[in-house]
Amino acid sequence: MMTPLDHAESWLADRGEKLTELRREVLSHLLDAHGPMKAYELLTALQKGRPGASPPTVYRTLDFLVGMGLVHRIDSLQSFVACPIFHAPHQGVMLVCERCHGVEELESPSWMETLRNEVAATGFVMNQHELEIKGLCRACQEATA
Amino acid sequence: MMTPLDHAESWLADRGEKLTELRREVLSHLLDAHGPMKAYELLTALQKGRPGASPPTVYRTLDFLVGMGLVHRIDSLQSFVACPIFHAPHQGVMLVCERCHGVEELESPSWMETLRNEVAATGFVMNQHELEIKGLCRACQEATA
DNA sequence: GGAAAAATGTAATGTTATTACATATTGGCC
DNA sequence: GGCCAATATGTAATAACATTACATTTTTCC
Ligand SMILES: [Zn+2]
Ligand SMILES: [Zn+2]
Ligand SMILES: [Zn+2]
Ligand SMILES: [Zn+2]
Numbered sequence: 630m631m632t633p634l635d636h637a638e639s640w641l642a643d644r645g646e647k648l649t650e651l652r653r654e655v656l657s658h659l660l661d662a663h664g665p666m667k668a669y670e671l672l673t674a675l676q677k678g679r680p681g682a683s684p685p686t687v688y689r690t691l692d693f694l695v696g697m698g699l700v701h702r703i704d705s706l707q708s709f710v711a712c713p714i715f716h717a718p719h720q721g722v723m724l725v726c727e728r729c730h731g732v733e734e735l736e737s738p739s740w741m742e743t744l745r746n747e748v749a750a751t752g753f754v755m756n757q758h759e760l761e762i763k764g765l766c767r768a769c770q771e772a773t774a
Numbered sequence: 775m776m777t778p779l780d781h782a783e784s785w786l787a788d789r790g791e792k793l794t795e796l797r798r799e800v801l802s803h804l805l806d807a808h809g810p811m812k813a814y815e816l817l818t819a820l821q822k823g824r825p826g827a828s829p830p831t832v833y834r835t836l837d838f839l840v841g842m843g844l845v846h847r848i849d850s851l852q853s854f855v856a857c858p859i860f861h862a863p864h865q866g867v868m869l870v871c872e873r874c875h876g877v878e879e880l881e882s883p884s885w886m887e888t889l890r891n892e893v894a895a896t897g898f899v900m901n902q903h904e905l906e907i908k909g910l911c912r913a914c915q916e917a918t919a
Numbered sequence: 920g921g922a923a924a925a926a927t928g929t930a931a932t933g934t935t936a937t938t939a940c941a942t943a944t945t946g947g948c949c
Numbered sequence: 950g951g952c953c954a955a956t957a958t959g960t961a962a963t964a965a966c967a968t969t970a971c972a973t974t975t976t977t978c979c
Contacts, residue, residue, distance in 0.1 A: 647925095647926095647976095649926070649927090651926080651927070667965085667966085668965095668966070668967075669965070669966070681927090681928055681929075682928090683928075683929065683930085684966085684967065684968080685927085685928080685929085685967090685968080685969090686927070686928075686929095688966095688967065688968075689926085689927080690927095693926095704849045704850040704906075705849040707935095707965090707966070724893065724896070724898045726898075727901060733896070733898065735896065738892065739892075740888065740889060740892045743885065743888075744885060744889060747883065747884075747885045748869065748907060748909070751869070751878070751880065752911070752912035753869045753871075753878065753907070753909055753910070753911055753912065754909045754910045754915055755907055755908070755909040756872065756907075756908040756909045756910075759908055760907060760908075761849075761906065762893060762898070762900055762901075762905060763900070763901040763904055763905075764893070764898055764899045764900040764901045765898070765899045765901075766897070766898055767897035767898065770899055792945095792956095792957095794957070794958090796957080796958070812934090812935085813934095813935070813936075814934070814935070826958085826959055826960075827959090828959075828960065828961085829935085829936065829937080830936090830937080830938090830958085830959080830960085831958070831959075831960095833935095833936065833937075834957085834958080835958095838957095852934090852935065852966095
């Protein structure tokens with residue numbers, strides 16, 4: 630049975646990188662959260678079993694995981710979320726709920742290419758990744774209605 | 775001759791609000807900047823003529839101006855930018871250059887409604903405002919090429 | 920086993936933002 | 950004008966988010 634951590638490990642191995650114990654712990658916390666976590670929440674969690682953990686511990690590890698595509702940073706929440714589809718090439722379109730702060734990631738939406746072209750018509754070249762769309766998730770619409 | 779500040783004043787008057795001296799100063803700095811400014815840059819600027827200015831001074835004023843639609847917050851830059859088209863109803867689509875940190879605001883792009891519908895198909899309701907698209911502005915493409 | 924590179928530990932500091940409460944200013948009412 | 954209530958601003962402290970610089974440990978490779 631391949632767990633998400635196993636997948637991450639082989640994904641990194643393919644790229645000549647290692648899933649060290651520290652990285653495994655951070656990624657594991659993010660996967661367990663099923664949603665975005667703040668850097669200092671992760672720090673607190675790490676400190677349970679690793680007394681010396683400090684801000685650089687967590688930020689360095691997050692930088693690595695983000696760089697490898699295993700984690701995304703959500704600017705509008707100043708938070709980090711495990712990528713559920715890191716193995717597939719994708720665009721990183723994040724639907725960020727303004728009420729519950731949940732994040733849903735869309736794989737490669739068909740409209741993405743159109744959007745890129747429309748924006749390109751203004752002379753601006755979109756980054757491949759990291760489009761955040763704010764709004765209300767389905768659950769929160771019902772709760773609000 | 776109606777300056778942008780005059781327009782802002784009457785825009786606020788229409789809504790029963792006032793452009794106080796403090797608000798005028800903050801908005802004026804943002805307009806002069808022709809681009810995003812950090813809260814603490816604004817604070818430093820304010821302190822030139824207002825020795826007691828402190829973080830709440832600037833954050834409160836920014837909250838007000840953002841709430842009135844005269845200023846937008848750019849999450850990805852942790853910065854604030856004067857809205858060049860506040861008088862018109864618009865969608866607040868921001869093209870944020872990752873190299874020079876310039877921001878260009880698109881009025882109401884024709885593709886916005888399509889995007890909203892496509893996203894709605896997933897069950898998510900987009901906010902009317904505040905879509906940030908990261909990439910490279912035209913000038914920076916040429917500089918990079 | 921020893922040198923170089925990668926990863927982590929540690930201390931200090933920088934940057935962004937909020938809370939809580941005090942004071943001042945404005946506008947309506949008598 | 951005098952008073953009250955509401956709005957706006959001042960002030961002090963602190964919280965929350967993130968980076969720099971350097972030391973130490975661990976891994977890799979010869
Ligand atoms: Zn992803
Ligand atoms: Zn929600
Ligand atoms: Zn605008
Ligand atoms: Zn640029």
